[in-house]
Amino acid sequence: MTSANMVSLRDGIQIDLTTGETVVIDATKPADDIAVLSHAHGDHLYTQAPTKLICSKLTARLADARREDGGMVSRTTHPAVTQVSAGHVPGSRATIIEDPNGTTYLHTGDFSTRDRFLLSGFDAEAVAATYDVDVLITETTYGKPDYIFDDQAVLERRIVDWLDDTSDTPVILFGYTLGRAQELELLVSRSDRDRLFVTDAIRKMNAIIEESHDVAFNAERYDRETTLGAGDALILPAQTNRLSFVDHIVKNTGAVKAGFSGWAIEDSFKYRGDYDETFVLSDHCDFSELTATVDALDPNQVYTQHGFADEFATHLESEFSITARSLKKNQASLDEF
Secondary structure (H helix, E strand, O other): OOOOOEEEEEEEEEEEOOOOOOEEEOOOOOOOOEEEEOOOOOOOOOOOOOEEEOOHHHHHHHHHHOOOOOOOOOOOOOOOEEEEEOOOOOOEEEEEEEEOOOOEEEEOOOOOOOOOOOEOOOOHHHHHHOHHHHEEEEEEEOOOOOOOOOOHHHHHHHHHHHHHHOOOOOEEEEEEEHHHHHHHHHHOOOOOOOOEEOOOHHHHHHHHHHHHOOOOOOOEEEOOOOOOOEEEEEEEEEOOOOHHHHHHHHHOOOOEEEOOOOEHOOOOHHHOOOOOOEEEEOOOOOOOHHHHHHHHHHOEEEEEEEOOHHHHHHHHHHOOOOOEEEOOOOOOOOHHO
C-alpha cells in the first residue's frame, strides 16, 4: 500500500522515500537528498543551485544560461530515479521514482503528448509497458473539458497561412523565450516571410538548442537600429507585450501583434493580452490528452497541480474511480485536503 503522506508541495514537489531520502522536484532552493529539475522555465527553475542535480544535459545547459548568478549545475544520477521525455520544451523530462518498498511514482512536470517541432511527446503507453505506476503527480493546466485543441498540423498550418496572408505587414509574435519562441521561429521559416528577428535573450537559448538538436533558426538580432518592414517578423518575449517600446514599434511600422497559447481558445485572451490576432498553440496537454495519459498509466492515486487542478481531480474520482487530490502548499497528507 502507498502511504498517503509521502507526497507534498513545499518548496517544489517532495516525495519521501522509505529509505529516509527525500526527492525534491523543481524547488527554488533544493537542499534535499535527491534534487530533480524537470525543465528550465523560470517558474520551475532554482534560484540557488544545488550541488548535484538530476536533469537532462540540455536542461542543465539552459539552466546555467538562464541563472548565471545561481551557480553552475553538476548533473548526477540516482538508482531510484529515471527520466523520460516530457515533450514540453527542449530538454524537459518527466521523472519516475522507484521506492525500494515497491511503490513507483511518476511526476510528469509540464508535459505534452504531441510530437511537434523538435520534440518527442511524452509516451504514457511506453512508460506503462515498463513501469507499474502507483502514484501519478501531474500538471493539469488545461484540466477542463472546455480545452480541446485541434490536431497539431491544423494549428501550425493556420499560423503559417496567416503569416503568408499578412506578408505585406510586419508582425510581432509573442512567446516564451524558451520553447514557444523557437516554435514560432520554425513556423516563420515555413512561411513566405523575408526576415526574422529575435532578442538577445532568445538568441542565447537558440544557440544552445541549435547545437543540441542540429537545427538552425536563422534569426537575426533585433536592436534599436533595426527597422521592420513588410515581410518581416519579430519574436519578442511574452512579458514584453505591454512595454512602451512595443507601442513605439507598432506606431512607426504598423506592425500587427499576435499571441499564442492554449488559452487562446477563450476570446478574452485576445483582449487581456492586447493582441491583434491570437492562435491556439500550446506546450501542454489538452483535456483529452490529460485523461488519455491517466487512462494509459492506470495509477492507484493521482495528485494534480497547476491550472484546473481541483476540477481535474474531481473528474478522475467520478469518471475513473481513482483517488485524486489537488496538491496544496504545505499539506502533508490526504487527511489535510
